[in-house]
Amino acid sequence: MNKSKFLLIAIAIFALTTSAMAQKKNDPTLSVHTGKHRQEIIIPQIKGYNVYKADFHTHTIYSDGNITPSLRVREAWSDGLDILAITDHIEYRRIERDLIKYMGEYIKEEYRNLPKGVNTNLQDVAADERGILANLNTNYDEAIESNQQYGMLIVRGVEITRNEGHYNAIFTTDNNKIYHPNIKQSIQNAVDQGAYVFQNHPKHNKTTKTSMSPLAEELHNSGLVKGMEIGNGWAFWGRLVPYCIKNNVPMFSNSDGHSTIAERFQPYYNDGVYRNMTFILAKKCDEKSIKEAIEKGRTIAYHNNRLIGKEEYLAELFKASVSIEHLCDNKKETVVMLTNKSSLPYSVKVGKGEMIVHAMSAVQLALPKGSASAEFTVTNLICGGNKRVKVTMDFKRKPTNPYLAANETWYPR
Numbered sequence: 088m089n090k091s092k093f094l095l096i097a098i099a100i101f102a103l104t105t106s107a108m109a110q111k112k113n114d115p116t117l118s119v120h121t122g123k124h125r126q127e128i129i130i131p132q133i134k135g136y137n138v139y140k141a142d143f144h145t146h147t148i149y150s151d152g153n154i155t156p157s158l159r160v161r162e163a164w165s166d167g168l169d170i171l172a173i174t175d176h177i178e179y180r181r182i183e184r185d186l187i188k189y190m191g192e193y194i195k196e197e198y199r200n201l202p203k204g205v206n207t208n209l210q211d212v213a214a215d216e217r218g219i220l221a222n223l224n225t226n227y228d229e230a231i232e233s234n235q236q237y238g239m240l241i242v243r244g245v246e247i248t249r250n251e252g253h254y255n256a257i258f259t260t261d262n263n264k265i266y267h268p269n270i271k272q273s274i275q276n277a278v279d280q281g282a283y284v285f286q287n288h289p290k291h292n293k294t295t296k297t298s299m300s301p302l303a304e305e306l307h308n309s310g311l312v313k314g315m316e317i318g319n320g321w322a323f324w325g326r327l328v329p330y331c332i333k334n335n336v337p338m339f340s341n342s343d344g345h346s347t348i349a350e351r352f353q354p355y356y357n358d359g360v361y362r363n364m365t366f367i368l369a370k371k372c373d374e375k376s377i378k379e380a381i382e383k384g385r386t387i388a389y390h391n392n393r394l395i396g397k398e399e400y401l402a403e404l405f406k407a408s409v410s411i412e413h414l415c416d417n418k419k420e421t422v423v424m425l426t427n428k429s430s431l432p433y434s435v436k437v438g439k440g441e442m443i444v445h446a447m448s449a450v451q452l453a454l455p456k457g458s459a460s461a462e463f464t465v466t467n468l469i470c471g472g473n474k475r476v477k478v479t480m481d482f483k484r485k486p487t488n489p490y491l492a493a494n495e496t497w498y499p500r
Contacts, residue, residue, distance in 0.1 A: 128167040128361065129430045129447075131407040133400060136368035136385065139377065141170035143244065143257050143365060144287060144316065144341030148182045149226040150175035150246075152345045156226045157233040162348055164237040166362055169372050172242040173226050174255050177266050177273075178209035179248050183221060210250055213268035223262035240372050246287065247273050251302050253287040254312060258378050270302075274311050283381055285314025285339055289324055297330045307336070314381070318363050318390030319343045320351060328395055329472045337381055338395055339365045340388035359432055359446060364389040368400065392432055398470035402478050405433060405465055409444060411482045420453040423461065423482060436464040459484055 130138040146152030147159055154162075156173055163171040184204045187194065206214040227243045234241050244257040249270045256277035259265065264280070267273040274284055286307070289299055297304060306312040315331050317324045318340030331338050340363045342348055352362045368385035369376040380386070387396035387404065394401055408429035414422045426449040427433060433444045437452065444450050454461055460481045468476035 123161075123165070125165055126167040127430070128364075129428070130366065130404070131429060133368055133403045133407055136370060136380075137372070138387075138404075139169040139240075139367045139369060139372050140167060140389075141172075141365045141367055141377075142168055142342050142344070142363065143170075143172040143174065143242065143285075143339060144246070144255055144319070145171065145173050145344045146175055146246075147173055147226050148186075149173075149180065149221075149223075150183075151179055151181040154347060156229040158347075159344070160230050160233045160237060160239070160241070164239055166348060168239060168364065170240045170242060170367065170377060171230070172244040172255075172257050173230050174244040174246045174257070175223070175226050176246045176248045177219070177223060177262065180204065180207040180221060183207050209266075209268075210248055214266065219263075219266055223265075227262070240374065240377065242374065242377075244282075245277070247277070247284075252289075252300060254284050254306075255287055255316070256282040256284045258282050258374065271306070271311070274306065278311055283314065283378060284312045285316055285337070286312050287316045288319040288322060288343070289315065289317075289327060298324075298326045299330075307334075313337065314339055314386075316341055317395060318388050320363065321391065323390050323393070325469070325472065328469060332397065332471055335384055337384045337386045338388045339386065340390040340395070341365065360392055361389065366394075366396075389431075393467050393469055394431070395469045398474075398476055401465075401468040401470055401476045405463075405468060405476065405478050406480065409433060409480075411461060411480045413482050413484045414451065415485070416456055419456055421456050421458040421484075423452050423454060423458075425450050425452055432467070433465055434467040436466055437461065441466065 128140055132138070142163060145159055147154060147156045152175070159173055160171060184207055187204045205217050205220045223245065227241070230241045242257050243259050243262065244255060245259060245262045245265060247254045247256060247270060251270055254274055256265065259277055259282045260280045265273055265276045267276055277284055286303055289303060295301065295304060314337040315327060316339045317327055317331065320343050330336065342363045344351065348362050352360070366387040366389060367377055367380050369380035384397065385400065387394055387400055394404065408427055408431065410426045410428070412424045412426065414424055425444050427444045427446060430446045432446050435442055435444055442450060460479055463478045465476045465478060470476055
């Protein structure tokens with residue numbers, strides 16, 4: 088092949104390749120965001136309410152977190168959440184000190200010699216006369232902007248932080264107007280904005296009946312604090328569940344994420360465990376509906392494949408998720424099949440045996456011969472200290488195939 092022919096072929100190949108690239112570039116189907124995948128968590132309706140997945144306790148670089156609000160939003164969407172609150176500390180803003188150093192020459196002259204920032208650690212001391220100079224609404228503004236391509240509900244919130252205890256205020260309207268040296272007044276300022284306040288990661292105190300500090304009891308009794316975070320990361324305060332049930336205190340389970348959620352929960356994902364979530368039973372996923380649901384106590388705390396809440400909601404959740412079907416009767420037993428249509432596993436105890444009905448799967452179960460119903464204790468549905476939800480499910484019996492009836496006993500017995 089002479090050089091001229093080779094050159095013509097090369098030019099033709101280049102032209103075709105360039106044309107194809109241009110076509111791809113202008114193809115509207117390729118302008119859609121790629122590589123953004125969401126893990127859907129399927130939970131059926133309960134009593135006519137949708138079940139929305141929320142995390143009401145997370146942090147970003149605007150306090151002591153290690154990631155931006157934008158990444159926190161993207162991460163929550165990818166994990167299957169519907170609602171996210173970024174609740175950076177008002178009083179403790181560790182990252183701000185580093186940013187002050189970095190921004191040195193850009194900051195006003197009078198603030199340049201403040202390498203530790205201004206009032207960035209107020210857990211033990213009150214703010215000086217300068218107050219808090221940072222705009223504490225910036226994290227929310229950035230999250231809202233990032234959320235435009237994800238469509239979740241972003242809730243404005245803050246964490247009120249003292250050595251006496253930590254409290255999250257959600258549904259705030261202006262985070263810059265909440266701080267006060269007195270923690271009770273700070274919480275009152277949030278409540279005056281219409282915020283809902285719950286207690287974070289409560290510490291046990293054996294000198295009190297409820298295992299709470301005297302301040303926490305006072306705040307709950309006064310009505311300033313209405314909810315309780317009984318799940319935080321891998322920590323679980325099961326001793327407080329009876330108190331919450333008895334006093335109609337909505338229970339929350341949150342990640343308290345500072346770094347990426349995957350860093351904390353990834354080792355357990357393969358076991359079918361999700362990040363901490365609070366399930367909200369509401370008609371719509373808007374701020375008014377979600378707040379109303381929380382106020383009415385329609386919450387279920389999800390923690391390490393345990394579900395904690397009111398017995399009526401947990402029982403309905405199980406019955407909405409799991410169906411029962413009669414398969415046959417053999418010589419000794421009635422065999423049924425349990426089908427789980429949700430993304431949540433259930434640990435079912437029948438008689439002396441216990442089995443897991445895994446998410447999106449089915450399992451066969453042997454009952455006493457002639458049964459037309461099954462009584463379960465669902466051991467991962469917690470509605471009290473040691474109390475687990477009990478459910479009875481009826482089923483329609485079918486004529487049994489003679490061949491199946493002649494078989495040996497089924498497993499499990």
